[in-house]
Amino acid sequence: MNRAAQAVVMFLLGGAVLRITWTDVYLRYVKQGLRPFLIAAGLLLVVAAAMTLVYEVRDIVRHRGHPAHDDGHGHGRSGQLVGWLLLLPALALLAITPPALGADTAARSGSALATVGESETAFSPLPPGDPVKLTLIEYGYRAVFDGGRTLRGRQVQLTGFIATGPDGRPILARIMLACCAADGIPIKIGLRGDVPDLAPDTWVRATGQWIPHTVKDPVNDSEIPYLEVAAWLKIDPPANQYD
Structure with missing residues (x-):
């Protein structure tokens, strides 16, 4: 998984946390007093994702015209697929609203x-x-x-x-x-x-x-x-x- 893909995953995770915290959905998961910490965590993920994208675009512009080369670490398709699985928690937070314990x-x-x-x-x-x-x-x-x-x-x-x-x-x-x-x-x-x-x-x-x-x-x-x-x-x- 390249840096751009990592940034997308972080952005979606941070956005999902901010979305449930903006509404009352976060109260299904944690106590009300933890809201400031959730907001801080969500903002941190979004900012980190934005900075990662900036660095990725800067590197693409800097190396334009140079052929890509193998980094020698043997990263395969399985590693990339595992990385994309990190999207599942974010999609679950965005699409599913679980009931409170009852x-x-x-x-x-x-x-x-x-x-x-x-x-x-x-x-x-x-x-x-x-x-x-x-x-x-x-x-x-x-x-x-x-x-x-x-x-x-x-x-x-x-x-x-x-x-x-x-x-x-x-x-x-x-x-x-x-x-x-x-x-x-x-x-x-x-x-x-x-x-x-x-x-x-x-x-x-x-x-x-x-x-x-x-x-x-x-x-x-x-x-x-x-x-x-x-x-x-x-x-x-x-x-x-x-x-």
């Missing part, structure tokens, strides 16, 4: 609420006003590691997608990322009361109260706390579907 991941992976210690952890009181909007991990930590102390008597609002729980009934779930989709793990909240009868991966906003009930996740033996649902609303998936 109910299938929640069913196959253990809950994020693994045991952090034998003693309960104290949490600050919830802000005034009901319902209080909480992430699933905030609700889960308060319910499991604080024994629901700060949740008693309060109306909370949780947003997530419907998944299938250990008992086959609907639960509320959301995927947490440490860095990227490859390390995504689910946070699971069981549902009682007015449970939404919806297909898996349907996004809902549920309002209700904490109840002193948990079950063990059969995947990793972590706790799954429950919410007594008083009302729920079907919603469109948010732009950033990960916690």
Whole structure:
């Protein structure tokens, strides 16, 4: 693969990274905080491709009229074909928009609420006003590691997608990322009361109260706390579907 071809591959890779970062598609792959690094990487690839093309054109002009010669390294067609395979990731980024991790991941992976210690952890009181909007991990930590102390008597609002729980009934779930989709793990909240009868991966906003009930996740033996649902609303998936 000559330098011009290498420049084309770098340009397409950089352009693909910039394209998904310009929209919200990059949130299917990595956390929101990594956006500046993706932009920097994409710009670097595009600039490197442009500089490579400039040098290639300059060399062609400089050696015009001189016959090409073998570089003596024995580069064959197989090496060139392997180099062009680098186009596949770029084409995949440009042509395919994968769905975010969802109910299938929640069913196959253990809950994020693994045991952090034998003693309960104290949490600050919830802000005034009901319902209080909480992430699933905030609700889960308060319910499991604080024994629901700060949740008693309060109306909370949780947003997530419907998944299938250990008992086959609907639960509320959301995927947490440490860095990227490859390390995504689910946070699971069981549902009682007015449970939404919806297909898996349907996004809902549920309002209700904490109840002193948990079950063990059969995947990793972590706790799954429950919410007594008083009302729920079907919603469109948010732009950033990960916690």
